[in-house]
Amino acid sequence: MEIQKHLVRNLKQKKLKLEDVEKIKVGISKDELLEKLGKPLKIWDDDYVYEELDSSVTRNEYFYKYIDKSEEKIKQGKQAKEMKSLKMYQYTYSNDSGDDETFLAWMGTDDVKYTDMRAFMDKDGYSADDNGDEGESDSSDYNNADDETTESGIFTIGESAHYANGQIMTITSIKNAQNEKDDYTEISQNLVKVEFTIDNQTSETLDFDSTMIELYDGERNKAEVLSKDFYSETIAAGMKSSGKAYFDAGKAPYTVIIGAAKWEE
Structure with missing residues (x-):
């Protein structure tokens, strides 16, 4: 060794x-x-x-x-x-x-x-340079006039991630949804609801469902996505859609990951 x-x-x-x-x-x-x-x-x-x-x-x-x-x-x-x-x-x-x-x-x-x-991720597991130094990463393909976020990076709830293909994802909320339990969904920990919006600014239709969203609890454990109100939609080019995904998760604070973008509470 x-x-x-x-x-x-x-x-x-x-x-x-x-x-x-x-x-x-x-x-x-x-x-x-x-x-x-x-x-x-x-x-x-x-x-x-x-x-x-x-x-x-x-x-x-x-x-x-x-x-x-x-x-x-x-x-x-x-x-x-x-x-x-x-x-x-x-x-x-x-x-x-x-x-x-x-x-x-x-x-x-x-x-x-x-x-x-x-x-790309760095040696610490981050998908982008988060030290705020301009010029270190080329984000021009993802920028718009008001928001200079990119597909890679860490975002707060409510911020949008702009992907290279023209897709814009926003995590609008992460909530404890214990009051939404029903008799058909088995929960071993906490029922957590993630709400999101998708803006398909591409020239083609976009397929998206709840399995594309990853939720991690405060101990870095991955939560299980549930079938409750399962989101699965085809979004037309140039159109938007909003949805929600439910998870069986540990304790907060929570982190949502979609591709190389990460949202933290």
């Missing part, structure tokens, strides 16, 4: 491209991963390994109709979720447009068990 740590410390980080990370497949050895991609930006070994793994599988389940070989990836992800003591190797690469994105490899004792790509 100490020899392996020494080898990782002596590796250099590489300037990676999409074609580099696409070569990494489930089953390759740890040594081959490090040889091809170099030193990781970070190696995670805490609860976040399985939180991100769960989020990845959920994303792939939602998009399985549109992504090649997604069924195989979902199966690999579910198998990885059953494994203990996984570590997550994090790399940054440039996509075909030259933008930074994140590649993740979940590592067992000797080989890669699962991989995925997602919106």
